[in-house]
Amino acid sequence: MSDTIPDPRHAADDDLRHVVASLPLPRRIELLSGSGFWATTAIEEADIPSIVLTDGPHGVRRQPDDSDHLGIGNSIPATCFPTASLLGATWDRDLLHEVGAALGREARSLGVGVLLGPGLNIKRHPAGGRNFEYLSEDPVVSGHLAAAIVRGTQSEGVGACLKHFVANNHESYRMVVDVIVDERTLRELYLRGFEIAVREGRPWVVMTSYNQVNGQYVSDSRHLLHDVLRSTWDFDGAVVTDWGGIHDRVAAVRAGTDLEMPSSGGAYDALVRRAVESGELGDDEVTERALAVARLARRSRAAHERLGPVEIDHLEQHRLSRRVAAAGTVLLTNDGTLPLRSDADIAVIGAFAARPRLQGAGSSSVVPTREDAPLRALEERMTGRVRYSDAYDPDTGRSDPSRLRAAAELAATVDVAVVIVGLPAIDEAEGYDRTSLSLPAAHDELVAAVCAANPRTVVVVQSGAPVFMPWVERAGAVVFAYLAGQAAGSALVDVLLGEAEPGGRLAETMPASMAIPANENFHGRGRQVQYREGLYVGYRYYDTAGIAPRFAFGHGLSYTTFEWSDPQVTGSGTDLDVSVTVTNTGLRPGSDVVQLYVAGPKSSLDRPDKELREFAKVSLDPGASSTVRLHLDERAFAHFDRRSEAWVVEPGPRTLHLAASALDVRHRLDVTVGSVEVSHADLEPTPRPARRRTRFLSTATEFEAMLGRPIPAPTPALPFTLDTVVEELDTTRLGRVARRGFERIAAQQSAKLLGDDPDPVLVKLSQQMLREAPLRFLVSMSAHQGARSAFEALTALLSTLRLTGRR
Ligand code: BGC
Numbered sequence: 001m002s003d004t005i006p007d008p009r010h011a012a013d014d015d016l017r018h019v020v021a022s023l024p025l026p027r028r029i030e031l032l033s034g035s036g037f038w039a040t041t042a043i044e045e046a047d048i049p050s051i052v053l054t055d056g057p058h059g060v061r062r063q064p065d066d067s068d069h070l071g072i073g074n075s076i077p078a079t080c081f082p083t084a085s086l087l088g089a090t091w092d093r094d095l096l097h098e099v100g101a102a103l104g105r106e107a108r109s110l111g112v113g114v115l116l117g118p119g120l121n122i123k124r125h126p127a128g129g130r131n132f133e134y135l136s137e138d139p140v141v142s143g144h145l146a147a148a149i150v151r152g153t154q155s156e157g158v159g160a161c162l163k164h165f166v167a168n169n170h171e172s173y174r175m176v177v178d179v180i181v182d183e184r185t186l187r188e189l190y191l192r193g194f195e196i197a198v199r200e201g202r203p204w205v206v207m208t209s210y211n212q213v214n215g216q217y218v219s220d221s222r223h224l225l226h227d228v229l230r231s232t233w234d235f236d237g238a239v240v241t242d243w244g245g246i247h248d249r250v251a252a253v254r255a256g257t258d259l260e261m262p263s264s265g266g267a268y269d270a271l272v273r274r275a276v277e278s279g280e281l282g283d284d285e286v287t288e289r290a291l292a293v294a295r296l297a298r299r300s301r302a303a304h305e306r307l308g309p310v311e312i313d314h315l316e317q318h319r320l321s322r323r324v325a326a327a328g329t330v331l332l333t334n335d336g337t338l339p340l341r342s343d344a345d346i347a348v349i350g351a352f353a354a355r356p357r358l359q360g361a362g363s364s365s366v367v368p369t370r371e372d373a374p375l376r377a378l379e380e381r382m383t384g385r386v387r388y389s390d391a392y393d394p395d396t397g398r399s400d401p402s403r404l405r406a407a408a409e410l411a412a413t414v415d416v417a418v419v420i421v422g423l424p425a426i427d428e429a430e431g432y433d434r435t436s437l438s439l440p441a442a443h444d445e446l447v448a449a450v451c452a453a454n455p456r457t458v459v460v461v462q463s464g465a466p467v468f469m470p471w472v473e474r475a476g477a478v479v480f481a482y483l484a485g486q487a488a489g490s491a492l493v494d495v496l497l498g499e500a501e502p503g504g505r506l507a508e509t510m511p512a513s514m515a516i517p518a519n520e521n522f523h524g525r526g527r528q529v530q531y532r533e534g535l536y537v538g539y540r541y542y543d544t545a546g547i548a549p550r551f552a553f554g555h556g557l558s559y560t561t562f563e564w565s566d567p568q569v570t571g572s573g574t575d576l577d578v579s580v581t582v583t584n585t586g587l588r589p590g591s592d593v594v595q596l597y598v599a600g601p602k603s604s605l606d607r608p609d610k611e612l613r614e615f616a617k618v619s620l621d622p623g624a625s626s627t628v629r630l631h632l633d634e635r636a637f638a639h640f641d642r643r644s645e646a647w648v649v650e651p652g653p654r655t656l657h658l659a660a661s662a663l664d665v666r667h668r669l670d671v672t673v674g675s676v677e678v679s680h681a682d683l684e685p686t687p688r689p690a691r692r693r694t695r696f697l698s699t700a701t702e703f704e705a706m707l708g709r710p711i712p713a714p715t716p717a718l719p720f721t722l723d724t725v726v727e728e729l730d731t732t733r734l735g736r737v738a739r740r741g742f743e744r745i746a747a748q749q750s751a752k753l754l755g756d757d758p759d760p761v762l763v764k765l766s767q768q769m770l771r772e773a774p775l776r777f778l779v780s781m782s783a784h785q786g787a788r789s790a791f792e793a794l795t796a797l798l799s800t801l802r803l804t805g806r807r
Contacts, residue, residue, distance in 0.1 A: 016298065019046050020291045025283065028290040029272050032253065033260040037243075038063065040113075040259065040297055048293075051300045053205075053240065053261065056161070057117020057133060057149075058083050058359065058485065059366030060103065062110040078106055079317040079486065080368035083359050084119055085464050086328035086482035088135035088507035089556070091593045092617045093148040095327055100152020100160070102320050107158040109310045113300035114159035114205050117364075120146040120193045121168050121209075123465075123508050124537050125518045127434040129171035132360040132464020132483055136507035137538030137553065139189055140612045143196025150201030156310075157303030159204030159296065162197055164242055165218060165229070166190055167531075168209035171433050172523035175245065175774050176725055178212040178714070181531040182706035186213070187640035187647075189535055195233055204237040204296060208257060210245040215712055217247040225256035238292040243363075244780040247723070250275040253285055258292040265783030314369045318487055322372070323500070325484035325491030327591075330504035331557040332469075337456050337476030339498025339559060340416055345385040347410045348375050349450060350420035350443075351394035356488045357422055357462045361761045362430025372489035374420060374460075381493055387414065395760070397424040397440030404442070408449040416476075417454045418496065419447055422462030426761045428483075432768045433523055437468050437514060447471045460492060466510045469550060480504070498559055501590045503617075505556035505661070509538045512550040517541055517696040528714040532703045536696040539662040540608035544693055554595050554612075554661030560586030560622065564594070567658055567667040573674050574634040574649055580658050580667060581627045584620035591619040594628045595659045598636055601652030605639060606693075610657055632656075637673050642708055649673060719799035722776035722791055735798050742778070746770045 020028065027043055035041040035050055042050035055061040060078040081087075081099055090096065100118075107115045119133045120142040128134075135142040150160040167179040167190045181190065197203065206229060208219040218224055219241050229235045240259040246252060249260065249268035253275075260268070275281035331338065340346070353375040359365055379386050391407040392399040411417035421443035427434055438444070439461075451457045451474040459475040461467060464483040472478055479502065481492055494500035517533030536544060539553035566581045582592055594617075599610035613636035616628050637654060638647040651674055658667040704710055717724070717731045726742055729735035750766045751758075775795065779787040 016294055017287075017291055020048075020294050021287045023290070025273060025276060025286065026269075028286050029269050031290040031293045032258065032272070032286070033266075033269065034263040037262040040293060041263075042297075043294075046294070049297050049301045051113030051297045052111060053114040053116060053161070054107070054112050055116045055363050055366075057115075057119050057163075057364055058087070058103075059364075059368075060107045060110055060112060060115065061364070061366045062112060075367050076110060077367045077369045078110070079314065079321055080358055080366045081321050082325050082328055082485040083132045083364070083464050083483040084135045085132050085508070086325065086484055086504070087149075088141060088145060089328040089330055089482065089504035090324065090617070091141065091145075091505055091507065091615055092327060092503070093144060095324060096145050096148040097152040098320060099324055100149035100154075101156050102152075102317055103149075104153035104156030104158040104160075105310055106312055106317065107153070108156055108304060108307065109312045112158060113297070113304070114161055115153055116161045116163060116207065118146045118149045118160065119163050120197060121164060121166070122190055122193065122537065124169035124531070125516070125522045126437055126466040126508070126511055127522065128169055128465070129428070129433040130360070130362070130430050131508075132428055133364050133430070137509060138507065138612050139192035139196065141507050141615065142193035144200065144615075146193065146197040147201035150197060150203045154202075154204065157300075157307040159237070159300060160201070161205035161207050161240065162194060162201075162203050163207035164209035165194055165206050166209060166224065167213050167218075168211050170523045170529070171431055173526055173725065173772055174431075175210040175772060175777060176212070176527055176723055177523075178215060178528045178712075179531060180214060180528060180707070180711060182534060182703075182708070183642045183645075184640045184706070185531060185534045189537060191228065194229075198229065198233045198235050202236075204299065205240055206235060206237065207240050207242055208245065210242050219245060219257045220248050220251040220255050222255040230256060238296040244777045246780060247776065250281055253289050254281060256289070258289045262780070263783055264780040265787075266785045267779050267783070267788045318370060321485050322487030322491045322494070325487050326494050326500035327503035328482060329484070329491065329495050329502045330480040330482075330506055330555075331495075331502035331559075332478040332480055332510075332551055332555070333472060333475065334477040334557055337416060337458055338479070338496060340458070340496050341384075342382050342497055343384045344382070344415040346378070346382060346387075347407075347414040347417045348378055348386060348388045348420070349391050349407045349411065349417060350446070351390040351392055352420040352422055352462050353378075353388065353418075354390065355394045356420075357425060357483055358485055358488050359483050360428045360430070360464050361425055361765060364430070368486035370486055372487050372491075374489040374492045377489040377493040378418070378496075381497065384415070391419075391446050392440070392442050395424060395426075397442060399442035399446065404446055404449050407446060408453040411450040411457065412453040414454065415456065417450050417457040418460065419450045419457060420460045420462060421447060423464075423467065426764060428464050429761060429765050431765050431772075434465070437466060437511065439467050444470060448474065451475050458496065462488070466508060468512070469510075472550065480506075480510075498588065501559050501588065502556065503591050505554050505593045506551060507553070509542060509549045509553045509662075510551035520697050526714070528712075530703060530711065532698045533696055534698065534706060535608055540611065541696055543609040543662055545696060548663065552661040552663040554593070554659065555664070556593075556661075558586075558590045558592065560584055560588040560590035562586075562590070562592045562620075564658065564660075564666045566627075567669055569656060569669045569671055574632070574637050576632040576671065577629055578614075578632060578656055578658070578669065579627050579629045581625055582618050582620065583625040584622050587622050589619070589621045591617055592660070593617045594630065595661070596630045596632070597657040597659055597662070597665075598632070599655045599657060601650060601654060603650055603652055605650060607639065610655075610662075720795040722779065722788070722795065723774050724795060725772050725774050727771045729798070732798060732801070734801055738794065738798060743770065
C-alpha cells in the first residue's frame with residue numbers, strides 16, 4: 001500500500017477510489033462505522049467530511065446532543081408532517097414529491113446530510129406496531145410513493161434512506177426474528193416496493209432491517225445486498241445498518257453493508273482488521289465499502305455547497321402539512337351529514353379534539369413547530385354554537401358512565417355531533433405490536449351512545465392503522481383521519497366544512513375481523529415467523545377468498561361524483577397503454593384515483609385474483625374531464641419463478657380492471673399477452689387450484705414446497721450467544737440474575753433521560769426494547785471497545801455453568 005496520500009483537494013470524483021484505497025487499513029475501517037450516534041466519521045487527511053444522518057421519516061428529528069434513537073431526548077422543533085399511512089392514502093406522487101422536498105429543505109437547514117426515510121415495509125398484518133410509519137399493504141403503491149418522496153428530498157440536496165430493507169413487517173423480536181418466506185412472495189410482495197423505489201427514486205442510502213430473512217441477517221446477506229440490491233437493481237448508494245443492528249461485522253462488510261450506525265466505539269473494528277490480516281476478508285472489500293461511505297459524504301457536502309443555506313418558512317411548511325393531511329383523509333361513509341354547514345350548532349366530543357394524536361411513538365417522533373387542535377379550529381371557524389365534552393381520558397382511553405351519559409345528552413341537543421375517537425398513544429409505537437384491532441371499549445361505547453342520541457353524528461378516527469368500527473353503520477359519516485401531523489386540526493376542519501375535499505383512498509384494507517391468513521403466524525412465537533400465507537396479504541386475500549372486508553383497499557368517498565368512460569387499451573404484447581376518461585359530474589372540485597389491476601391468466605400458477613399494477617390521481621373542477629393514461633410493462637404480467645430465478649410472463653389472456661377500489665371495478669378490458677423467453681421446461685410446476693381457493697394458510701408440507709426446502713428449526717435459547725435476547729436469559733437461574741442486573745442499569749439510565757414525570761409510552765417502549773434486545777445490541781450501544789469480549793465471556797460463562805448443571 002502506498003504511504004503517500006494524494007492531495008484530496010485536487011482529487012476529482014473519479015479519483016476518490018484512489019484516495020480511499022490509499023488510506024491505511026485502520027482509517028478505512030474507521031469510515032465503516034459512525035462517529036457518535038448520528039454522524040459518519042470524517043477522515044480529514046483525505047478530505048472526507050462527516051455528515052449527519054437523522055430520523056425521519058415524516059419530519060426532521062435533529063437532536064442537539066448525541067443522545068438516543070427512541071424519541072426520548074429532545075429534538076429541535078421541525079414540521080411534523082402526517083405519518084406514512086396517511087401519505088400512502090393520498091396516492092399522489094406529485095404531492096409526495098412536494099412533501100419530500102419540504103422535508104429535504106428543512107433537513108438541509110438543520111445541517112442534515114441524510115434523512116432516514118421513507119419507510120416502505122409492507123403492512124402484512126393490520127396490528128403491526130409500526131404500520132403508521134409505512135405506506136401501504138401493496139408494493140406498487142409503496143414503491144412509487146416512496147420514490148416520489150426520495151426524489152423530492154434529494155432535489156433539496158439531502159439524501160433519502162429507504163428503510164427497513166426488508167421483511168420487517170412486525171415489531172415483536174424485531175432484532176433477532178427470522179422471517180421464513182418463499183422466494184416468489186419475497187420478490188413479488190416484500191422486495192418489489194423497494195425495487196420500484198430504488199430504480200425510480202435512486203436513493204442515496206438504503207437501511208437494512210434488524211431481522212433475518214431465511215436464516216440470515218439482512219446486513220450479512222450478500223444475496224440481498226449484492227445480488228439483488230446492487231447487481232440486479234443497480235443501486236449505487238450506501239447501505240447503512242439500522243441503529244445498533246450490526247450482527248456479524250465481517251460478514252456484513254463482505255455482504256455489502258457499508259456503514260455501521262451508530263458508532264459502536266470501535267467494539268468491532270479489530271474483528272475487521274484481523275479478518276483482513278488473516279485473508280478471510282479482502283482488503284479491496286474494505287476499500288469498496290469505505291468508498292461508498294466516502295462517496296456519500298462527499299455527495300452530501302457537494303449538494304449542500306451547491307444549494308447553499310436555506311431559510312425555512314415554517315408557516316409555508318405548516319400549510320403544506322395541512323394540505324397533505326386533507327389529501328390523505330379518507331371519508332369512509334357519508335349519508336349527506338358532511339360537509340357541515342358552518343352555521344350549524346355542533347357538539348364536539350372526545351378529548352382528542354383538544355389534544356389530537358399527531359404521530360406515533362418511537363424514533364420517528366418529532367417535536368412539532370406548532371399544533372392545530374380540531375376543537376380550537378372549529379371554535380374559530382364555525383358561526384354556529386360549538387360545545388365540547390371531553391368524554392374520555394386521552395392517555396388511557398378510559399371513561400365512566402357519567403361522562404358517556406353527559407356526552408350523549410349534549411349530542412342530543414345539537415344539529416350535528418362530531419365525535420373524535422382513536423387509539424391512545426401507548427397503542428401505537430415502534431418496538432411492539434398491537435394485540436387487538438379494537439379501539440378502547442369506552443370509545444366504542446361512546447360512539448354507540450352518541451349515534452343513538454343523534455343520528456347526525458360524524459365519527460372521526462385518529463389512528464395510524466386499521467381499527468374495528470362495529471358502529472360504522474350507525475354513524476352519519478365516518479372520517480378516517482389517520483395521524484395527520486401538526487396541522488391535524490385545521491386540516492380536519494377543512495374537510496368537515498368542505499373547504500378541502502377528503503382526498504384519501506385507503507392504501508390498506510380495513511378488516512372487520514382478525515380472521516386473515518397472516519394472523520396465524522403474525523408474531524409471538526419469538527425467534528421465527530413463517531409467512532405461510534404467501535402472497536395472500538391484504539386485498540390479495542380478501543379478493544381471492546371472495547370475502548368483503550369492512551372497507552376495501554382503495555376505498556374512499558368524495559364530496560363530488562365522477563364518471564369513468566371510454567376505456568381504451570393500445571399497444572401490443574406486454575407493452576400496453578391503458579386510458580380512461582374521468583369526468584367530475586358533481587358540483588364541487590374533487591379528485592379521484594384510477595387503480596389498474598391485472599387478473600389472470602387462469603393457468604398452472606396459483607395467484608391472487610387480481611393485483612394492482614398502476615394508479616393515478618386526477619383532480620377536476622365540476623364538469624371537467626381528463627383522460628388518465630397508465631402504462632403497463634412486462635413486469636405487470638410477470639411472476640417470479642423460484643427455480644429459474646427469473647421474472648416470467650405466462651402467455652395467455654389477462655383482464656385489466658379499471659377500478660375505484662379492489663371491490664369497485666368500473667371497467668374490464670381483455671387482452672392477451674404473448675410468449676416468453678424462458679423455456680417452460682425450466683419453470684417450477686405449481687399445482688393449479690382445482691376451484692376457488694378456500695384455504696390460504698399453507699400446511700407445513702405446502703409451505704415446504706413453496707420454500708423448496710424444509711422449514712428450518714428455530715434457534716434454541718441455549719447456549720447463550722451475543723444474539724441471545726435479554727429476556728431469554730431467564731432460561732437459566734444465573735441468566736436471570738444477569739437479566740435483572742441489565743434491567744437495573746437500564747432503568748437508571750432511562751430514569752435520567754425520562755425525568756421525574758416519565759411519559760408512560762416511553763417507559764413501555766424502553767422496557768420492551770431492553771427485554772427484546774440481543775446482547776450484541778448492548779455491545780453496540782455501550783460504544784466501548786472492550787464490551788464485546790466482556791459480553792462474550794459472560795455468555796460463555798452462563799452457558800457453561802448451565803451445561804455443567806450448576807444452575
Ligand atoms: C429504527 C429506525 C431509525 C433508527 C434511528 C431504529 O430503532 O428502527 O427506523 O431510523 O432507529 O433512530
